[in-house]
Amino acid sequence: MVEAFDDNSNNKLPELKLDTKQAQGFLSFFKTLPNDSRAIRFFDRRDYYTAHGENATFIAKTYYHTTTVLRQLGSGSDPLSSVSVSRTMFETIARDLLLERTDHTLELYEGSGSNWRLVKSGTPGNIGSFEDVLFANSEMQDSPVVVALSLNYRENGCTVGLSFVDLTKRVLGMAEFLDDSHFTNVESALVALGCKECLLPSESGKSTENRMLCDALTKCGVMLTERKKSEFKTRDLVQDLGRLVKGSIEPVRDLVSGFEFAPGALGALLSYAELLADESNYGNFTLRRYSLDSYMRLDSAAMRALNVLESKTDANKNFSLFGLMNRTCTAGMGKRLLHMWLKQPLLNVNEINLRLDVVQAFVEDTVLRQDLRQHLRRISDIERLVHNLQKRRAGLAHIVKLYQSSIRLPYIKSALERYDGPFSSMMKSRYLEPLELWTDDDHLNKFIGLVEASVDLDQLENREYMISSSYDPTLTKLKEQQESLENQIHKLHRQTADDLDLPVDKALKLDKGTQFGHVFRITKKEEPKIRKKLNSQFVVLETRKDGVKFTNTKLRKLGDQYQQVLEEYKSCQKELVNRVVQTAATFSEVGTYILFFDHLILLPQVFESLAELISELDVLLSFADLASSCPTPYTRPEITSSDEGDIILEGSRHPCVEAQDWVNFIPNDCKLIREKSWFQIITGPNMGGKSTFIRQVGVNILMAQVGCFVPCDNASISVRDCIFARVGAGDCQLRGVSTFMQEMLETASILKGATDKSLIIIDELGRGTSTYDGFGLAWAICEHIVEVIKAPTLFATHFHELTALSLENASDDQQKRIVGVANYHVSAHIDASTRKLTMLYKVEPGACDQSFGIHVAEFANFPESVVALAREKAAELEDFSPSALSLTDTTNEFGSKRKRVYEPDEMSQGVTKARQILEAFVDLPLETMDKMQALQELRKLKDNLEKDAENCRWLQQFL
Numbered sequence: 001m002v003e004a005f006d007d008n009s010n011n012k013l014p015e016l017k018l019d020t021k022q023a024q025g026f027l028s029f030f031k032t033l034p035n036d037s038r039a040i041r042f043f044d045r046r047d048y049y050t051a052h053g054e055n056a057t058f059i060a061k062t063y064y065h066t067t068t069v070l071r072q073l074g075s076g077s078d079p080l081s082s083v084s085v086s087r088t089m090f091e092t093i094a095r096d097l098l099l100e101r102t103d104h105t106l107e108l109y110e111g112s113g114s115n116w117r118l119v120k121s122g123t124p125g126n127i128g129s130f131e132d133v134l135f136a137n138s139e140m141q142d143s144p145v146v147v148a149l150s151l152n153y154r155e156n157g158c159t160v161g162l163s164f165v166d167l168t169k170r171v172l173g174m175a176e177f178l179d180d181s182h183f184t185n186v187e188s189a190l191v192a193l194g195c196k197e198c199l200l201p202s203e204s205g206k207s208t209e210n211r212m213l214c215d216a217l218t219k220c221g222v223m224l225t226e227r228k229k230s231e232f233k234t235r236d237l238v239q240d241l242g243r244l245v246k247g248s249i250e251p252v253r254d255l256v257s258g259f260e261f262a263p264g265a266l267g268a269l270l271s272y273a274e275l276l277a278d279e280s281n282y283g284n285f286t287l288r289r290y291s292l293d294s295y296m297r298l299d300s301a302a303m304r305a306l307n308v309l310e311s312k313t314d315a316n317k318n319f320s321l322f323g324l325m326n327r328t329c330t331a332g333m334g335k336r337l338l339h340m341w342l343k344q345p346l347l348n349v350n351e352i353n354l355r356l357d358v359v360q361a362f363v364e365d366t367v368l369r370q371d372l373r374q375h376l377r378r379i380s381d382i383e384r385l386v387h388n389l390q391k392r393r394a395g396l397a398h399i400v401k402l403y404q405s406s407i408r409l410p411y412i413k414s415a416l417e418r419y420d421g422p423f424s425s426m427m428k429s430r431y432l433e434p435l436e437l438w439t440d441d442d443h444l445n446k447f448i449g450l451v452e453a454s455v456d457l458d459q460l461e462n463r464e465y466m467i468s469s470s471y472d473p474t475l476t477k478l479k480e481q482q483e484s485l486e487n488q489i490h491k492l493h494r495q496t497a498d499d500l501d502l503p504v505d506k507a508l509k510l511d512k513g514t515q516f517g518h519v520f521r522i523t524k525k526e527e528p529k530i531r532k533k534l535n536s537q538f539v540v541l542e543t544r545k546d547g548v549k550f551t552n553t554k555l556r557k558l559g560d561q562y563q564q565v566l567e568e569y570k571s572c573q574k575e576l577v578n579r580v581v582q583t584a585a586t587f588s589e590v591g592t593y594i595l596f597f598d599h600l601i602l603l604p605q606v607f608e609s610l611a612e613l614i615s616e617l618d619v620l621l622s623f624a625d626l627a628s629s630c631p632t633p634y635t636r637p638e639i640t641s642s643d644e645g646d647i648i649l650e651g652s653r654h655p656c657v658e659a660q661d662w663v664n665f666i667p668n669d670c671k672l673i674r675e676k677s678w679f680q681i682i683t684g685p686n687m688g689g690k691s692t693f694i695r696q697v698g699v700n701i702l703m704a705q706v707g708c709f710v711p712c713d714n715a716s717i718s719v720r721d722c723i724f725a726r727v728g729a730g731d732c733q734l735r736g737v738s739t740f741m742q743e744m745l746e747t748a749s750i751l752k753g754a755t756d757k758s759l760i761i762i763d764e765l766g767r768g769t770s771t772y773d774g775f776g777l778a779w780a781i782c783e784h785i786v787e788v789i790k791a792p793t794l795f796a797t798h799f800h801e802l803t804a805l806s807l808e809n810a811s812d813d814q815q816k817r818i819v820g821v822a823n824y825h826v827s828a829h830i831d832a833s834t835r836k837l838t839m840l841y842k843v844e845p846g847a848c849d850q851s852f853g854i855h856v857a858e859f860a861n862f863p864e865s866v867v868a869l870a871r872e873k874a875a876e877l878e879d880f881s882p883s884a885l886s887l888t889d890t891t892n893e894f895g896s897k898r899k900r901v902y903e904p905d906e907m908s909q910g911v912t913k914a915r916q917i918l919e920a921f922v923d924l925p926l927e928t929m930d931k932m933q934a935l936q937e938l939r940k941l942k943d944n945l946e947k948d949a950e951n952c953r954w955l956q957q958f959l
């Protein structure tokens with residue numbers, strides 16, 4: 001939701017002025033528009049815009065927060081609700097609809113009376129012709145992507161054909177993979193690609209299987225667009241791609257033939273984005289194979305749990321990793337690259353180390369860092385400028401900006417040349433050599449020469465983009481005429497001053513205005529002195545407070561001539577400006593004819609590669625700035641492949657929490673060691689720092705794989721191929737147990753996607769609930785992770801009983817031995833006399849030994865009566881708590897008073913039965929079941945448990 005707008009905007013609401021005839025005409029047109037619940041339609045009324053019907057109500061409620069702004073159009077029984085918005089408000093709404101929300105499309109109509117036509121349309125994935133409106137006054141931070149999916153269901157899951165288009169970068173991609181019933185792979189692909197909109201064959205959203213898919217799209221905030229099944233076709237695809245894609249057709253054909261379902265999806269995308277309709281697209285696209293295994297996979301829950309991207313609810317920019325890490329200084333480009341990198345952390349150790357090498361070079365050489373920053377700041381958004389050139393939307397201003405960026409390159413080059421640290425040979429080959437090549441006389445220097453010869457660079461200070469008069473003979477001649485006329489006018493000025501016996505400039509002034517052109521002016525005080533001459537030899541034009549304006553035939557004639565020459569000069573300028581842009585735009589023609597004919601190089605490709613290089617430098621520089629500017633500097637992580645090494649973070653912090661002004665962050669160690677502490681259960685009081693701790697581990701790993709230093713004293717990280725995060729819904733208690741069960745089931749089945757190379761973060765499954773079914777499932781999930789998946793896991797929980805998992809380590813029963821589970825807790829201190837609780841935020845080995853819930857309530861200033869009641873209830877409940885499970889255990893690890901004791905026999909019998917049930921649950925083929933089936937199976941298991949419990953008191957407590 002867009003929160004605050006200009007307070008006055010309500011008062012300044014443009015008035016909807018239509019006479020009866022116009023209103024009638026419009027109403028009859030409006031009725032003919034097809035129904036489209038997603039479309040927000042605006043009508044351009046020259047000075048302002050209007051929206052009508054349900055759209056008007058939506059806009060009034062969403063953006064003005066009141067329906068009082070609505071007006072009724074037309075008389076009679078069926079008036080049309082209408083709202084009018086100013087130009088700036090329209091831009092704000094367009095930005096919100098297309099860049100922030102993903103539930104509407106936008107249409108703009110132009111016309112009058114009953115004659116209107118659609119001139120612009122855009123969707124969140126394809127902002128299309130709204131690009132100019134959206135980024136006229138702001139940077140483009142992220143480039144949207146549209147995905148199309150073609151699904152083929154098999155017995156065990158489904159094959160997904162995926163294709164995507166990034167219209168800003170002009171990239172097409174294809175992928176094909178198997179997926180489970182929760183579409184875990186689709187989800188991570190959507191996240192990695194930054195997808196805003198997804199095309200599916202129509203009707204497919206209604207099948208049961210696809211309902212899950214729609215859930216996945218919703219989780220990722222992706223708009224679903226249905227297209228006719230017939231559009232998912234592959235006929236003529238290779239031919240069409242041949243026109244769009246750079247280079248020869250063979251590689252395209254080879255790539256397409258390697259897929260079974262993705263080509264259909266690509267066919268749908270081409271027709272949806274109407275790529276073939278715009279000739280400027282021809283030869284400008286690249287097509288690539290997209291592999292899910294190229295980058296660390298992140299699902300939408302992980303993106304949220306790790307606060308990777310900005311959200312509107314963030315209190316400040318440091319709340320998200322993007323906000324914290326974004327210290328980029330080039331316009332737009334660096335931000336977009338950072339966005340992409342955060343969605344696509346690397347897996348290859350060498351590639352990660354390469355980025356880390358550059359960051360280290362920048363961290364160690366402060367002068368280099370400052371130099372580069374100073375020059376990068378002056379670089380424009382080259383990527384978008386070239387995009388405009390290719391789209392033939394560029395003007396002289398675009399060319400000049402490219403020129404201004406180009407002339408910065410030698411400075412960037414020499415800053416890099418001065419670096420003589422340990423990574424100098426890498427810096428040379430990665431940055432200096434390409435820069436050297438691109439800036440030589442055959443490449444950018446040629447462009448610089450062209451601009452310097454043709455553009456009047458002196459006028460840039462006045463923000464005027466003009467062609468140098470010396471560039472063109474006609475301009476030169478006109479300029480000379482203009483100067484000669486100016487001289488004559490000045491001569492006449494001096495002569496007239498002599499004749500009137502007035503000092504030049506001091507008393508007799510020469511003015512140049514829009515109304516009268518060149519005129520003489522004297523003050524009113526002087527006027528009586530020369531009134532006689534004034535009346536006889538001159539024509540008085542105007543008498544005002546600031547003086548008397550007058551002219552004579554000579555001045556008028558010269559002034560008119562001057563004006564005429566000026567007009568001619570302007571129109572010649574305009575024509576030349578267009579021509580210069582065309583000349584420059586020929587650089588962007590990929591047609592080889594032009595290139596060979598003119599001996600020009602592919603300038604757009606040079607600029608595109610340059611944009612890549614510059615934005616990479618910018619983002620890595622930004623990482624270095626962050627690493628060295630924090631109060632406790634970041635450190636370079638040591639990276640090992642995913643089969644080797646452990647995950648050791650010493651003195652680690654959560655970068656976003658640490659960056660909050662009011663937090664004095666307590667660093668913690670996390671040592672995920674294979675076979676020893678690969679699975680960690682974290683317990684402790686509410687607000688004790690559990691979530692922060694487990695998330696900070698995920699965040700540190702993600703940062704390292706993006707190529708950034710990490711907020712630790714020492715870090716060694718075994719590369720992770722995906723991060724799974726399950727963060728319990730906070731309102732679970734309110735939604736009831738069945739939702740809670742579903743959450744558990746979902747978690748259990750989603751975890752099937754994880755492997756020993758992933759990282760799993762589970763935070764408070766079924767937060768705060770005391771359902772023992774939940775506990776049973778949580779236990780089953782843990783066992784499954786430890787024994788089958790073997791992924792390093794951080795499990796923060798309120799189920800203290802889970803800490804007993806680690807006891808299995810010590811079990812004599814070798815067959816059932818669970819290896820690698822360790823308990824940790826966040827520590828807190830209770831002052832015995834004052835009952836005051838102090839959070840220490842220190843993560844320590846072992847399970848938490850006290851129940852702190854009530855103290856936290858005190859901490860949070862709950863009313864005393866509530867706290868007293870809670871204490872009473874807790875005392876009652878503890879009698880029946882399953883912590884009795886370990887009562888006969890000799891350790892008193894779980895502490896507190898325990899009254900109910902079970903016979904050892906009764907307990908071991910019960911445990912065996914319970915375990916059988918849990919194992920039966922783990923064996924359920926959840927990936928092939930829908931929720932209803934799964935719940936039915938679960939109910940059966942529960943019925944069995946009830947039967948078993950009839951003779952076992954220990955089991956009864958779980959019912």
Ligand SMILES: Nc1ncnc2c1ncn2[C@@H]1O[C@H](COP(=O)(O)OP(=O)(O)OP(=O)(O)O)[C@@H](O)[C@H]1O
Nearest residue numbers: 664665666667685686687688689690691692693841
């Ligand atoms: N290491 C730390 N150093 C300083 N402050 C911290 C640390 N960890 C957490 N905090 C602060 O404590 C607050 C609560 O932390 P967090 O949400 O991680 O607790 P929790 O144990 O997960 O709580 P709950 O069980 O209620 O979810 C955080 O908002 C943060 O301000």
